Amino acid sequence: MNAGILGVGKYTPERILTNFDLEKMMDTSDEWIKTRTGIEERRIARDDEYTHDMAYEAAKNAIENAGLTPEDIDLIIVATVTQEANFPSVGNIIQDRLGARHAAAMDLEAACSGFTYGIVTGAQFIQTGAYKHVVVVGADKLSKITDWDDRSTAVLFGDGAGAVVLGPVSEDKGLLSFVLGSDGSGGKYLNLKEENDKLYMNGREVFRFAVRKMGDASLEVLEKAGLQKEDLDLLIPHQANIRIMEASRERLDLPEEKMIKTVQKYGNTSASSIALALVDAVQEGRVKDGDNLLLVGFGGGLTWGALVLRWGK
Ligand code: UT7
Secondary structure, eight states: OEEEEEEEEEEOOSOEEEHHHHHHHSSOOHHHHHHHHOOOEEEOOOTTOOHHHHHHHHHHHHHHHTTOOGGGOOEEEEEOSOOSSSSSOHHHHHHHHHTOTTOEEEEEOOGGGHHHHHHHHHHHHHHTTSOSOEEEEEEEEGGGTOOTTOHHHHTTBOEEEEEEEEEEEOTTSEEEEEEEEEOGGGGGGEEEOTTTSOEEEOHHHHHHHHHHHHHHHHHHHHHHTTOOGGGOOEEEEOOSOHHHHHHHHHHTTOOGGGBOOOHHHHOBOGGGHHHHHHHHHHHTTOOOTTOEEEEEEEETTTEEEEEEEEOOO
């Protein structure tokens, strides 16, 4: 049984925080942020708007878009690092709110690689025939753990959620190959500081790691799928920094129009970044039946994940 995407959904908070707003909050500039990262603005959730609220909206939209009801769902996987409490999980909370009474639910932590890990995990249940419909959500409220006194990280992140419904698709469609990886020795470069529960990052080290791994993992997953670079229709990379994304695109010899870019409007939204980019691409009509998509991400852990997916049912 092949596992593919039957529906997509997203949620982004209403409040927009621009680079010009940040100029008033800290010693930074629109020019610095734009040239170093590609980011122009990001969405910031309300104080009373939590990761599970965003995850719920995205999942609800994805289930509707798939033409299903919550009762059709067998499993909910939420990739996140910003749950309000260790348990109950965001998965449990939204399972109840959705009324998905036949669904099992859990959270999965792989930081910004979480959505790729989630799709690969969910697909296993479909491929074995154990489950028919799996919702995978990438949701994070990074503003909650952003250290607003650290300009080198505070300008990078945003909040949001994206979701897909996975289900059985025809033989030549769906997930064709994947690569997942971990290098825990790099955990010191990107983590939650114990003293204040805020994000710490050594930007230069993460940058170096990201450029290397995004390229390597992309080429590896392409080969595993038995495809050539020219067979690729769309690259959907983790939206952390336009310079890292461009390096991946160049390793794959892809023209600009084949890479989905949302970093300018959402910033780095962690586990939801690739999900939001995919949903926007679908909603803008940029994904066609039979297209070969390459999703690739990296993040805290350190972790990385890449997968090739042929679009359609
Ligand atoms: O999903 C998690 C993934 N994380 C990432 O993708 C992050 C990967 N790393 C990066 O994207 C980049 O390393 C950054 C965007 C974080 C930083 O860019 P950079 O080109 O590596 O800059 P830098 O850290 O080398 O800093 C250059 C200068 C420094 O000033 P001096 O020492 O040269 O005088 C910083 O103090 O830029 C300064 N700087 C800023 N200036 C204005 C750092 N942050 C800011 C800021 N505004 N927000």
